[in-house]
Amino acid sequence: MMSASEETFYVSPRSSRSILQEYRIYPDRLELQCWVALQTLVIPAEEILEVEVRPPIVIADLFRGKSFLYSFPLKIDGADGHRHVAIKRKCGFIKHIRFTPDDPDRFVEVCRLIMR
Numbered sequence: 001m002m003s004a005s006e007e008t009f010y011v012s013p014r015s016s017r018s019i020l021q022e023y024r025i026y027p028d029r030l031e032l033q034c035w036v037a038l039q040t041l042v043i044p045a046e047e048i049l050e051v052e053v054r055p056p057i058v059i060a061d062l063f064r065g066k067s068f069l070y071s072f073p074l075k076i077d078g079a080d081g082h083r084h085v086a087i088k089r090k091c092g093f094i095k096h097i098r099f100t101p102d103d104p105d106r107f108v109e110v111c112r113l114i115m116r
């Protein structure tokens with residue numbers, strides 16, 4: 001999966017907001033540690049349709065003009081209590097994922113650089 005010399009574009013360190021999970025951006029993918037699934041979620045860059053910073057309380061997106069499915073994503077940390085990142089994938093069983101990196105704005109900025 002990863003070679004020892006592979007460059008990491010961004011690392012969001014473990015924190016209480018992320019439930020001690022680490023999130024990384026590589027040139028070709030995202031790696032999101034996920035204690036709920038007991039594994040690391042790997043999202044290839046070409047599978048990312050949208051990435052954006054969202055305000056707290058995920059379900060409130062129903063009242064912010066977002067779709068039903070967008071409002072009930074996989075939340076892998078404390079996304080409901082903080083500004084967080086929302087990712088929409090092209091494929092996969094779970095297309096909407098929410099998580100809380102240390103700096104959501106910077107994470108989205110770097111993530112958009114790898115999107116194809």
